[in-house]
Amino acid sequence: MGYVKDPDGAEARVLGDVADFSGRRVLEVGCGDGRLTWLYAPRAERVLGIDPDEEQISLARADTPPEVADRVHFEVGEAEDLSRTAVFDVAFLSWSL
Numbered sequence: 001m002g003y004v005k006d007p008d009g010a011e012a013r014v015l016g017d018v019a020d021f022s023g024r025r026v027l028e029v030g031c032g033d034g035r036l037t038w039l040y041a042p043r044a045e046r047v048l049g050i051d052p053d054e055e056q057i058s059l060a061r062a063d064t065p066p067e068v069a070d071r072v073h074f075e076v077g078e079a080e081d082l083s084r085t086a087v088f089d090v091a092f093l094s095w096s097l
Contacts, residue, residue, distance in 0.1 A: 005035065012039045019090050027086070029079045029093035034060030036094055037072065041065075047072040048088070050079065 006012070015021075021040040031037055031049030033056050041047050049072070051057055060074045079093075 015040055021090060024089035027088040027091040031060060032056045034063055041068045041072050049074045050077045052078050
């Protein structure tokens with residue numbers, strides 16, 4: 001049996017408590033392999049996940065569920081690289097400082 005991250009669903013509950021992702025344009029800084037992305041992406045209008053680690057971004061792209069593939073996009077990069085005209089309703093980071 002493999003290791004199950006967050007088996008009691010605490011991360012999903014906390015994300016739901018701190019932000020409303022419904023119909024929102026979301027920026028996730030330090031998205032890694034997309035593990036947290038999949039917890040809120042079904043409710044979001046659009047998601048941009050960025051991370052400086054190419055391998056992690058490759059994993060996130062490969063694991064993108066088909067039901068959110070049209071609205072979730074992953075890019076290799078850092079927050080400083082974003083266009084100053086980029087517009088998001090919710091921006092968050094986890095373990096990225």
